[in-house]
Amino acid sequence: MPGLDPAYVYPVQILTVPITPFALYVLHTHRGPSATLSPVHRELVANDRPDLLYVHFSHLHAVENTTGRAHCMNKFLPGDLLAVTRLGRLPNTTAENFVSSQEGALQLKKHNFWTVIEYALVKRTVTSHTISFCAFKQRGKYPYDLFVSERQGPINVPWKFYTAQRRLHPGKSYKALIFFPQAHPSTLLRTIMSGAARDYVLHVTSPLDFRHSCRPTLINATAASGEYNQFLEIANSLNGNSPAHFSNNVATDSLLLFGRLAISAALTLAHRETTFNHNIRSRVNRNYEKSRSDNAECWYCGFSGHFRRECRKKATDETRGIYRNRINEPFNAS
Numbered sequence: 001m002p003g004l005d006p007a008y009v010y011p012v013q014i015l016t017v018p019i020t021p022f023a024l025y026v027l028h029t030h031r032g033p034s035a036t037l038s039p040v041h042r043e044l045v046a047n048d049r050p051d052l053l054y055v056h057f058s059h060l061h062a063v064e065n066t067t068g069r070a071h072c073m074n075k076f077l078p079g080d081l082l083a084v085t086r087l088g089r090l091p092n093t094t095a096e097n098f099v100s101s102q103e104g105a106l107q108l109k110k111h112n113f114w115t116v117i118e119y120a121l122v123k124r125t126v127t128s129h130t131i132s133f134c135a136f137k138q139r140g141k142y143p144y145d146l147f148v149s150e151r152q153g154p155i156n157v158p159w160k161f162y163t164a165q166r167r168l169h170p171g172k173s174y175k176a177l178i179f180f181p182q183a184h185p186s187t188l189l190r191t192i193m194s195g196a197a198r199d200y201v202l203h204v205t206s207p208l209d210f211r212h213s214c215r216p217t218l219i220n221a222t223a224a225s226g227e228y229n230q231f232l233e234i235a236n237s238l239n240g241n242s243p244a245h246f247s248n249n250v251a252t253d254s255l256l257l258f259g260r261l262a263i264s265a266a267l268t269l270a271h272r273e274t275t276f277n278h279n280i281r282s283r284v285n286r287n288y289e290k291s292r293s294d295n296a297e298c299w300y301c302g303f304s305g306h307f308r309r310e311c312r313k314k315a316t317d318e319t320r321g322i323y324r325n326r327i328n329e330p331f332n333a334s
Helices: 228-240 250-271 285-293 313-317
Strands: 023-030 034-041 055-058 081-089 113-122 126-136 144-148 173-180 218-225
Touching: 023 055, 144 285
Parallel strands: 055 113
Antiparallel strands: 023 034, 023 081, 034 055, 081 113, 126 144, 126 173, 173 218
C-alpha cells in the first residue's frame, strides 16, 4: 500500500497523458477519507460494468501514475479533474448491486463498488488576489455566501472558514485565493480509443446531462485593510467599473474625499516650511503667529494688536472681580 503524503503537501497538479486510454472525471462530493467522482462523459457498458454515473475514489486504492503514491484526500476540492486510467472492483461486490438511475446512484451504498485504481492529476485554475465580499443569505444551510467582484455569484466556503480563527464576517472585504473548476459534468472533453480491456475506461460517447454543477471554492482569505477597501471602491467608481454591491454614493464620497485632501495639502503648504530631506522634520513658520497678532483686534477693549485672551485690561478687571464681555458694558452685566 503506498504511503500517504504529509498533510501540508498539496497534490502536484500536472497533466500527464498516460499511454493507456483515460477519461476525465470530476470530483463531485467529498466524504472525508473518500470522495465521489462523476464522469464528464457517458461510458459504454463493458461486460458486467454498467453505465457508471459515479465511481469511488479513496487513497486506500488509488495511486497517481507518475509518483506511484496516494495523495491525501483532504487536499482535493469539488471540481478537481482526474484523468482516470484504470478502474477496479472492490471485493464482495456483484453486478446486481449497481444502479443506473441518478437518484439511486446518489446513495453511497449504490455507487462505491467501482473505484479508481490509477489516475493523473490535472492542473487547477486558481485566481489569486480576488477581492471578495461576504453577505448573509436569507435561508440556507450556511449563514453566508462569498461573492466575488470578478465573478458575480456565490462560491463554496469550506468548513475550516467557520472556525473562530478563520471566521469570515459579513460586510468585510478579503483578499482571497479561489479555485475555479475547469470543467463541469456533461462536458465532452476527449474521445478515447476503444477496444481497451474491461478494467480500463472505455470509449467516450454522448455527454451526460448532469444537473449538479461544480461551483468555485475558497482556498484562503486574508482580511483587507480599511484604506485598501476605500481606495478600491474609489478606483472602481471613477473608472466606471463599480460592481453591483457598491453604493451609488461612492463616486460622490470619493470626490469629497479628494477635495478634503487637496484643501488639507494647501493649508499645510501655506503654513509650514517643508524640506526634501526626510531626516529633518518640518518646522512651523515663526512669523505666522506674529503676523496674526499684528492684524488681530481685541473684542474686549477695542484696540488692535492683541487678542481678547491677551488683553491686559480684561485681566485687570477680572482681578478686581469685574466680569463682562466688553469694557463698555456695566459692571452688573451678565
